[in-house]
Amino acid sequence: MNTRYDTDVIHITDFRLPGGTTHSVAEEIRAQADAGFRTHLVHAPSNLVGKVAGWSENIRSVSRHPHVKVASDHSRLRAQVIIIRHPSVIEQTPALFSNITADKVVLVANNAAVDGSGNYHYDVARVDKKLQALFGVRPMWAPIGPVVADTIRQQGIDVNLVDEYWLNLLAMPEAALEREGFVSDRPVIGRHSRPQPAKWPAQAEEILAVYPDDESVQVEILGGSSAAAKVLGSTPASWNVIPFGGENPRDFLQRIDFWVYFHHHDLREAFGRAAMEALAAGAVVILPEYLRETYGDAALYASPETAMDVVRAYYDDRAAFLEQSRKGQAFVRKFDPSLHGKRLRDLGIVPTAEESGRAIRVPKIEMNRKRRILFVTSNGAGMGHLTRLLSVATRLPDDAEPVFASLSSAVDIVGRYGMPYEYIGSRDGLGMESRTWRRYSRERFRILLDEVAPDTLVFDGTWPYPSFREAFGERAQHAVWMRRPMWKEDTTTRPLSWASEFDAVIEPGELAESYDAGPTTDLRDAVKIAPITLLSENDLLSRSEARRRLGYNEDDKVVLITLGAGNINDIGSLQETVLGWFANYAPGWRVVMTKPPIAHGDSLHGVETLQVYPLAEYTRAFDFAVSAAGYNAFHEWTRGALPTVWIPNDATRTDDQVARARWAADQGLGLHVPDDQPQLLEMALAKMTDSANLIDMHERLAGISKTNGGAQAAALLMGETL
Incomplete structure (x- = not known):
């Protein structure tokens, strides 16, 4: 049985490095992409770059190639080969690359292991051992020349050195001319x-x-x-x-x-x-x-x-x-870029881009084929944009073909649903200046539209990027804006003026609609639908089944703590307050904290954590929740009849989480605690651990409307009327 590869080559290094290292990496990436090898770039941060810096311009330039993709932090990739540049990078990086595997690993040693005074620049044994632990494969050491090879041998470690040097590539300039003499009357x-x-x-x-x-x-x-x-x-x-x-x-x-x-x-x-x-x-x-x-x-x-x-x-x-x-x-x-394709083939690496195309390439528009819909999301603070569009995509009829593209590093979640997807790095994710990212993203969007050739494009986000609008505007692309309401009152209204560039605007509903005082309330440009959640009521596991899968006993008292929207702000002090209260006043409760798929960093040491998607499937496993009031969590817990202490995240740019939390509290559906008043949080926790209060709140929540706007949006995109 043939192995299925997500890509041909994965390049790993610190893409911020200046000068020759990333220049040489860029030449290799360009050469292999031109030769039909699919390539993914995986950034490995290291302390070789002592200041905050974006990716090298050489890498940013080649990343626009159609056969090159930037891997997100959560991408799950199987490659034919991983090529790593700079032993010091792999020695120092904290990255674990836990979702990346390959048949072969090549470590390109591009600098001397030992300098002229006998000082070690990297420990050959430690690097070799770390690579085997990370990827489960004995790496091939590929020095770029005899100087490096000699210094590797100087450390006296038995490593798998390749037979031929991994020569750097250098294309002769087209305008290079032979010299005819000297340039001056003196040397x-x-x-x-x-x-x-x-x-x-x-x-x-x-x-x-x-x-x-x-x-x-x-x-x-x-x-x-x-x-x-x-x-x-x-x-x-x-x-x-x-x-x-x-x-x-x-x-x-x-x-x-x-x-x-x-x-x-x-x-x-x-x-x-x-x-x-x-x-x-x-x-x-x-x-x-x-x-x-x-x-x-x-x-x-x-x-x-x-x-x-x-x-x-x-x-x-x-x-x-x-x-x-x-x-x-x-x-x-002798260093012509064609050398690189040959050495990859000599390693047994076969180019597949021309055979299978990119993950999202599909045939051009034809008669009597499925309606193709391209779903595009912004980066966002959490998972709201992706989850809303997933809800719509999973409810499309069989004669529709969904494709995803996102600036969110969690976009690989889409793959679990059998849908093709593309990750387009955000400005912050790639460390680019605004002007540079605008050029980069416009080109990526153009390539995307040409390859997917969608009948309809759907964008979910509060800021339709200029580069994105320019790309679909050039192609007169039929486009729909999925624009969530509940904007803060003082939010800039500039993006709202761009609605005219879309053919339609769909507004997902808000249970707390009556508390919405933001700028979208004055507009009449949108088709309003019910609130969107990924799962409907019948998709939720029963209490006993959810607890069985999570390993909880039937009589456990379990509280879910889910305060983070992803990476938007520091919630550590809130978590500590919650943990401290339960330890002192309700030690019999089982406290479970979530780590969203988009989040970076480690979980709290010694704290029970949960990282599943979609988390809403397990709603009934918990007795109550302490949660931020983002769109997803608010509608999932409220519709799932889960009593909740709402701690709105007021650091969001547009989302009015405070309004949602106030509405829920005023309706008796939950409790509202500002994130800067820990004394109120302790009072709310005391109230929620009273079983009588939980039963009363649960009964009120059971009466909330369960109509899912995901199905309504899917119908609209297929040309149906509501």
Whole structure:
């Protein structure tokens, strides 16, 4: 039986890393995607990035490729191979990758394990052991060159080293021309690197020997000279220094004859992408002797003291200079991106994008086929947007075909219902600036619409993103906005003006409708339906069955604590208050806390937790709940006749949870406790643990209307009238 793969290749690294690492990763991703390999990107945060930073521009650019997807924190993926960059990343990351598996794991070692002074940069044994524990597969170590391979062996650990080096990719620029001579009447030498101390010689004499401060040569520096100036006392007046990013490296390299690179004696360059770019541009490259095994006759080698002798010798011999320039360009051609597809195939990895397409690719519109509906949700603070649309999608008739796309990291839940889905990383999730994310997301939405070709698009969220509206507007896409009411009174009304860009607006109902004082109440642009919940009354388990599945005894007294909307704010103090009260005043109660699928972080130590979806299925297992008053929880617990202490989350941007909680309290259906008044919370808990009060509240809740708007919305999307 053939193994079913969700993707072909999973790339794991810290995508915030600047410079060569993510540049090389991006080249591999682009090469394999172009060759038909499906790819998922999994971010592994590490302390190699010491400040808050977004993903590298190189990665953001390649993530727009149709065969590339960003995995959410909850994605469950089976791949043919996992490729990990940077051993230090995997050594330091707290990520567990518990939902990711693969037949093979390749660790690309792109930096030296030991520096020139014998200091370890990563522990080979510890990294190897950690990888086996994480993925259950012995990893293949793939050093990018002989320098790295030698330092791995230097630690004396028996690891599974591949036979051939995992060469970095570098496409020769289309405009790359062979050199015809020198660029000036004197040698022009240059270097391109970040202004880090390790990138420069440690001694002033060495720096000036390699990059003289005189008129015999012209010195060009791209990347700044602050590290050199600190050693020298100042930057030589004859140097022409350009800050890092101040000029396109390709343009810079065309202005120099010799690319001369010497560095701190502790540093061991693993590959040197800047050197490769210089070779591609036709510059003659001069390097320390230890790199001869990496570059062979493509470069020239010297010591700091003899580097200028080599420069002058080749400047005096034009024919030798041109021959060396051509050797360097020929060497770079061996690193063509086509190399990557070959080595993946040599590992037994087969590209499947062209065979099966992406998870959401379906045939183009044809006659006599199912009506295709694309459901799109915003990121949101919790699970409300996804759950509402799931309710609708699961109630569509057989002649409809639902497809999902979401900015929520919990979108993989849709897969449990047998529906295809796409994760589109949110701005915060990808660490992008607003303008950059707008370009990225617009392109992703365009690709999505072209591939799915939906008959109708349904968006659930309070802020229809400009990039999203631009994408469906360009295609004159039939679009519906599922717009929840109960907005706070002071919420911006700007998004409401965008309703005219949709063909219809559907408004899910609110049990607390009479307490809605927000801006949507003045509008008459929506078709109003009943409140939406994922499950209907008949879908809920009986009390005995729910308790059996959760492991509770029939006579246990169980309270459910579900205060978090996901990741929106800190609820730790509230949880501590609840736990403390039960420990002191009602120790016989079983206190169970939930962890939503969207949440990050660990559960409280020693506290009984529950993480199931949909949680509403187990409503009858509990005697009462202490809950935030988000749309989902409010309607699920109220319709499920679960007495609840409502603690509204007032940190939400638009959702008026306070109004819902007040309504429930005024109707005798629950208790309302502001989140900043713990003394009222303790009084409410005392009242709820009184069985007489619970029975009275339960009887009132039993009379609540159970009409589910999910079925009504499904009918509307199929062209039916209510």
